[in-house]
Amino acid sequence: MARPLAEQDLLLLVDALATGEWQSGETLAAAAGLTRAGLAKRVGHLRDWGLNVESKFGQGYRLARPLERLDGALLQTSVPQDLRVTVAPLVDSTNRVLMEADPESDPQALLAEHQTAGRGRRGRDWHSPFGANLYLSIAWTYAMWPPHLPALSLSVGVVCARALDAAGVDGVQLKWPNDLWVGNRKLGGILIEQRGESGDLCRVVVGVGINVAMHARQGSAIDQPWTTVDEVLASCGRKPASRNRLAVDVLHGLHECLARYVVKGFEPYRAEWCALDALRGRQVYVPGQDRLRGIGRGIDDDGAFLIETDAGLRSVLSGDVSLRPA
Known part of the structure; x- marks a missing residue:
C-alpha cells in the first residue's frame, strides 16, 4: 500500500529545486525513492501550491526562478x-x-x-x-x-x-x-x-x-x-x-x-x-458614493481620509478611495 504523501516530502522537493537550475528527473526520483510517475505527481502538487515548475525533456525540472525558503x-x-x-x-x-x-x-x-x-x-x-x-x-x-x-x-x-x-x-x-x-x-x-x-x-x-x-x-x-x-x-x-x-x-x-x-x-x-501619501493632490473618488469625488487632501487627526469636494471638505472613515479616471 502506498505511503500517504506528507507535506515534508513536498518541501524536500522544493528544496531540491530551490536553486532554479535544471535538476535531472531521474536523480530527483531516485533521491526520493520514487518512480518517474511518482515524481511527476509530486511536481503537480507543487504547481497546485502556485510554484512555477518548468519541465523539459532531457533536462528534467526547474523552478522558473530561485526560491528562498523562510528560516x-x-x-x-x-x-x-x-x-x-x-x-x-x-x-x-x-x-x-x-x-x-x-x-x-x-x-x-x-x-x-x-x-x-x-x-x-x-x-x-x-x-x-x-x-x-x-x-x-x-x-x-x-x-x-x-x-x-x-x-x-x-x-x-x-x-x-x-x-x-x-x-x-x-x-x-x-x-x-x-x-x-x-x-x-x-x-x-x-x-x-x-x-x-x-x-x-x-x-x-x-x-x-x-x-x-x-x-x-x-x-x-x-x-x-x-x-x-x-x-x-x-x-x-x-x-x-x-x-x-x-x-x-x-x-x-x-x-x-x-x-x-x-x-x-x-x-x-x-x-x-x-x-508618502499616494493620493494627496490627486483626483479621487469613493466607489459606491458617486457624489463623493474630488481632490485628496491627506488625513485628519484620527486618520480619516480627506477629500475636497465641490460641497467642501469631506472625511472618509472606512472603505476604499480610488484614483478618479481621467
Whole structure:
C-alpha cells in the first residue's frame, strides 16, 4: 500500500529545486525513492501550491526562478525575545490562525510560505503562491483599547515602507488606508482585525502581504496592476531581496509600533505617512458614493481620509478611495 504523501516530502522537493537550475528527473526520483510517475505527481502538487515548475525533456525540472525558503530559527533569533515566531509551510490564512490562537501566547507572529485562503480587506482574496511573497501576521493583546486604533493600519504602512526602503526599494507610497504602492501599482497590503476580550482587553491581529518575487504567471489572476520587490530592484540594477531579511525588518518594526501604540498612537508615524501619501493632490473618488469625488487632501487627526469636494471638505472613515479616471 502506498505511503500517504506528507507535506515534508513536498518541501524536500522544493528544496531540491530551490536553486532554479535544471535538476535531472531521474536523480530527483531516485533521491526520493520514487518512480518517474511518482515524481511527476509530486511536481503537480507543487504547481497546485502556485510554484512555477518548468519541465523539459532531457533536462528534467526547474523552478522558473530561485526560491528562498523562510528560516524560522533565523527569524526567531533576529527579533525581540518576547515575540514568538512560527513559520508554517501551508495555512489557509495567517490572520485567521492567529485570531483563533491562544492570547496567552501573545505577542506571537505567524509566517506562511503559502496561503490557500489569503484575505485582503472587505473579504477580497489575497493571492498567495508558495515562497513567492511575504505573508505574515502578528497578534498583540492590550490591557486597554489603544487610542486612534483606526489609524493603526496607517502606522503599519509606514513600518512596511521603512522595511522596503532598507531593502533598497525606491518610490514606495502609501494609499489610504492599507495599500503599498510603487508607480501606481500595488506592492503590498495590510489587514487589521481586532476583538475585545474579557474585561477591557483588546486583541489586535495585523496581517501584512508584500509581493517579493512573484512571477507574472503566478499573479495572472490578480485583477489590478501590481509589482514586486524584485521587479522594482531589477529596474534599478539591484540584486533580488532576501525574504528573510525583509521579514525580520517588518517584524521588528511591527513589534516597536504595537508595543508603544497604546501610549503613542499614530503620532510618531503621522509626518512620515503624509510624506508618502499616494493620493494627496490627486483626483479621487469613493466607489459606491458617486457624489463623493474630488481632490485628496491627506488625513485628519484620527486618520480619516480627506477629500475636497465641490460641497467642501469631506472625511472618509472606512472603505476604499480610488484614483478618479481621467
